[in-house]
Amino acid sequence: MSSIASPAAGSRVVVARGPRPQSLTAGRIGLYCFILVTAVYFLAPLYVMLMTSFKSMDEIRLGNIFNLPQHFTLQPWIDAWLHACTGLNCTGISVGFTNSVIITVPSVILSIAAGAINGYALSFWKPRGANVLFAILLLGAFVPYQAFLYPLVRVYSTLGLFNTLTNIITVHIIFGLPVMTLLFRNFYAGIPMELFKAARVDGAGFWRTFFSVMLPMSTPIIIVAVILQATNIWNDFLFGLVFAGRENLPMTVQLNNIVNSTQGERAYNVDMAATILTALVPLAIYFFSGRWFVRGIAAGAVKG
Amino acid sequence: MIATSTKPVAPAATETAMPPAVALSPDEASVSIRDLVIQYGALTVLDRMSLNVGKGEFLVLLGPSGCGKSTLLNAIAGLLDIADGEIWIAGKNVTWEEPKDRGIGMVFQSYALYPRMTIEQNMSFGLKISGLPKSEVAERVAKAAKMLRLEQLLKRRPSELSGGQRQRVAIGRALVRNVDVFLFDEPLSNLDAQLRAELRVEIKQLHQDLGNTMIYVTHDQIEAMTLANRIAVMKGGIIQQLDTPEVIYNRPANRFVAGFIGSPAMSFLTGTVEGGAAPRFSANGLTVPLDRYDFDSTASGQLEATLGARPEHIIVGNPASGTDDGRWLWLDGKVRLLEPTGADTIVWTELAGQPLTIRVTADQKLKVGEQFHFALDLTRLSLFNAGTGVRL
Numbered sequence: 001m002s003s004i005a006s007p008a009a010g011s012r013v014v015v016a017r018g019p020r021p022q023s024l025t026a027g028r029i030g031l032y033c034f035i036l037v038t039a040v041y042f043l044a045p046l047y048v049m050l051m052t053s054f055k056s057m058d059e060i061r062l063g064n065i066f067n068l069p070q071h072f073t074l075q076p077w078i079d080a081w082l083h084a085c086t087g088l089n090c091t092g093i094s095v096g097f098t099n100s101v102i103i104t105v106p107s108v109i110l111s112i113a114a115g116a117i118n119g120y121a122l123s124f125w126k127p128r129g130a131n132v133l134f135a136i137l138l139l140g141a142f143v144p145y146q147a148f149l150y151p152l153v154r155v156y157s158t159l160g161l162f163n164t165l166t167n168i169i170t171v172h173i174i175f176g177l178p179v180m181t182l183l184f185r186n187f188y189a190g191i192p193m194e195l196f197k198a199a200r201v202d203g204a205g206f207w208r209t210f211f212s213v214m215l216p217m218s219t220p221i222i223i224v225a226v227i228l229q230a231t232n233i234w235n236d237f238l239f240g241l242v243f244a245g246r247e248n249l250p251m252t253v254q255l256n257n258i259v260n261s262t263q264g265e266r267a268y269n270v271d272m273a274a275t276i277l278t279a280l281v282p283l284a285i286y287f288f289s290g291r292w293f294v295r296g297i298a299a300g301a302v303k304g
Numbered sequence: 305m306i307a308t309s310t311k312p313v314a315p316a317a318t319e320t321a322m323p324p325a326v327a328l329s330p331d332e333a334s335v336s337i338r339d340l341v342i343q344y345g346a347l348t349v350l351d352r353m354s355l356n357v358g359k360g361e362f363l364v365l366l367g368p369s370g371c372g373k374s375t376l377l378n379a380i381a382g383l384l385d386i387a388d389g390e391i392w393i394a395g396k397n398v399t400w401e402e403p404k405d406r407g408i409g410m411v412f413q414s415y416a417l418y419p420r421m422t423i424e425q426n427m428s429f430g431l432k433i434s435g436l437p438k439s440e441v442a443e444r445v446a447k448a449a450k451m452l453r454l455e456q457l458l459k460r461r462p463s464e465l466s467g468g469q470r471q472r473v474a475i476g477r478a479l480v481r482n483v484d485v486f487l488f489d490e491p492l493s494n495l496d497a498q499l500r501a502e503l504r505v506e507i508k509q510l511h512q513d514l515g516n517t518m519i520y521v522t523h524d525q526i527e528a529m530t531l532a533n534r535i536a537v538m539k540g541g542i543i544q545q546l547d548t549p550e551v552i553y554n555r556p557a558n559r560f561v562a563g564f565i566g567s568p569a570m571s572f573l574t575g576t577v578e579g580g581a582a583p584r585f586s587a588n589g590l591t592v593p594l595d596r597y598d599f600d601s602t603a604s605g606q607l608e609a610t611l612g613a614r615p616e617h618i619i620v621g622n623p624a625s626g627t628d629d630g631r632w633l634w635l636d637g638k639v640r641l642l643e644p645t646g647a648d649t650i651v652w653t654e655l656a657g658q659p660l661t662i663r664v665t666a667d668q669k670l671k672v673g674e675q676f677h678f679a680l681d682l683t684r685l686s687l688f689n690a691g692t693g694v695r696l
Contacts, residue, residue: 194489197383198416202430202477203404212429216420 053077053272060268076269080277084270086257093274096254100234100281102165103250107172108229112222114173115180120210122181123188124196134185141178148175149242156243163245171243172233180225187221188214223292231282251278333392334359334517335380335485340389342375349375350541352389357519358533362511365521366528367538368564373521376538377487380519381410394484404430406485409478413490415470417462417477424449424458427477448479451510468499475510488520492527504530525565529553537561554684559693562612562686568650571660573611574690579604585611585687588656592633596682600695608690615650615663617684620670623677632679639674653678 052060053076054069082092089095118137122130152171156162161170191214199209240250249257255278259271333356342350349372357363365373378384380391382403390399398406417426424445431441449455452472462470471491478486491507492500508531511518522528528535529549536546537560545557556562562570575587579602583594592611623634637660641652644666651662651670662678670676687696 194412194416201403203433
């Protein structure tokens with residue numbers, strides 16, 4: 001106890017000194033319980049999927065979905081990657097993985113590039129009607145994608161680009177533009193105007209200022225943008241289904257085909273393995289981006 | 305009130321060593337602003353302003369925030385669209401030129417260094433864009449770095465530098481451009497008091513060494529007084545007075561300038577002025593003889609007026625020490641409040657029922673509530689028309 005306690009014998013008056021004592025209140029305990037339950041609730045499906053994917057079909061038929069596998073096997077994973085059938089093709093989900101990479105990489109790079117240039121131009125060059133332009137662009141983020149499907153199909157078939165790689169990539173760029181522009185515009189709005197003025201006095205033009213001054217400062221927001229766009233585009237199903245074409249179906253669409261087109265007995269273990277494989281890329285992004293991911297959520301929150 | 309273009313003042317106290325305080329013709333000016341109009345939407349910030357800055361002159365634009373001083377500087381730099389008028393730099397009409405083609409270098413309040421470049425890259429960025437050969441770029445950067453004592457810092461990033469060093473780099477970036485005119489936009493406002501004083505001296509030294517034309521925006525009157533050859537005191541987009549620091553301080557053109565310049569501020573007494581053979585100012589039982597006052601205008605009859613007295617132009621002591629041929633007007637008052645500032649103490653008292661401040665040295669032992677004697681210097685008073693604020 002404190003050496004400078006109250007002289008009054010018997011009455012235990014504690015002098016307030018130093019850090020305030022921590023106490024475990026009922027509210028705290030309730031909060032922890034809630035967090036625990038929530039975590040179990042969300043992790044349980046993942047656990048079941050993982051366990052199922054390592055079991056043989058014989059073991060799955062016993063129905064003990066929470067049990068650990070008795071005979072651990074990787075065969076379902078190999079089947080899912082290389083041999084699972086979508087209709088008549090039995091080449092596994094690896095084809096979809098390759099397609100998704102081919103679609104995602106250029107879409108992410110180009111949509112971020114377009115958003116960065118847009119945001120830069122809107123923040124610093126302030127062209128006439130910049131705010132109106134920006135408002136219209138943002139409006140695009142709030143219109144349901146379904147409303148665009150038919151018109152876009154018509155446009156692309158008229159151009160002779162329907163169901164090509166160009167088709168799906170440009171669609172991703174167009175629909176990524178509003179949020180990317182918003183993200184970069186807000187980021188550049190926080191950079192002092194004087195920096196831009198200094199570059200102009202130094203004789204740097206539109207592109208020189210962008211590439212030499214602004215872009216090198218944009219690393220934090222570019223990371224956020226990559227997280228947002230990579231997960232969004234990888235997870236996309238609707239656009240992939242409609243615009244990618246049979247040759248370029250992304251992993252998500254291929255997964256759906258594998259799971260839904262099986263004849264006869266359902267290979268649950270293969271389905272689970274294929275699903276986890278598909279989810280692995282966004283999962284890895286979430287895990288490795290750490291604090292950047294939180295910023296991404298905060299920045300993405302504005303999109304509503 | 306509207307003393308827009310160079311005012312041909314011809315009072316006795318206009319003796320300056322450095323460039324002319326007299327009217328400059330636009331042709332011999334280094335920077336010439338002609339009928340400049342700047343508008344933000346419907347708001348007119350500057351209305352038909354004209355201003356000539358001489359070659360090698362250090363002009364300070366001084367005023368409270370929102371007076372249009374930074375706007376004017378940005379317009380000279382070409383960073384702002386103007387509505388009307390012309391801007392000439394070094395005899396060339398640059399109204400439609402890009403900032404880089406105007407022959408200016410600019411230093412900003414927030415330093416505005418490129419954060420991802422080293423100090424060397426920061427200073428050479430503009431030169432590289434202009435396509436100068438590498439050897440020439442290196443030579444100019446080295447020269448500027450030597451001048452500003454930045455040689456040891458060339459490989460560092462701006463974030464590794466202190467505020468004072470960053471601002472020196474920003475000055476260096478303007479320096480390497482080899483331009484005729486330097487523009488400073490409140491360059492010292494982000495620094496602490498000590499660094500500000502140091503860098504102020506450096507800028508003054510730089511001006512003496514280089515002899516370039518410099519236009520310097522600030523709201524700090526100490527900076528203005530110490531650096532300027534001429535000060536343009538601005539308010540509401542209008543130049544209130546354009547003159548040497550001495551004239552601005554001693555003969556403020558209007559009440560705004562008088563109140564804005566000087567710290568602690570000038571005390572003002574309202575009353576009436578009577579002209580004629582023996583002019584005098586009277587307020588509330590106080591009568592101040594004005595036969596030693598140098599009138600700008602010949603006032604006759606009675607006029608509502610404001611009398612201004614600077615705290616440092618009032619002495620405290622004993623009337624027995626004399627009136628020095630009527631230069632001193634002895635009065636007495638009661639100490640209301642004391643503000644010790646170290647070297648000096650500011651004494652608050654009342655005169656004719658109106659507050660008055662006096663600056664005394666710290667060794668004057670005055671106590672609050674004490675009666676004491678003080679004397680106004682009748683040769684250094686300022687009188688303004690109470691209605692228009694213009695100096696009488």
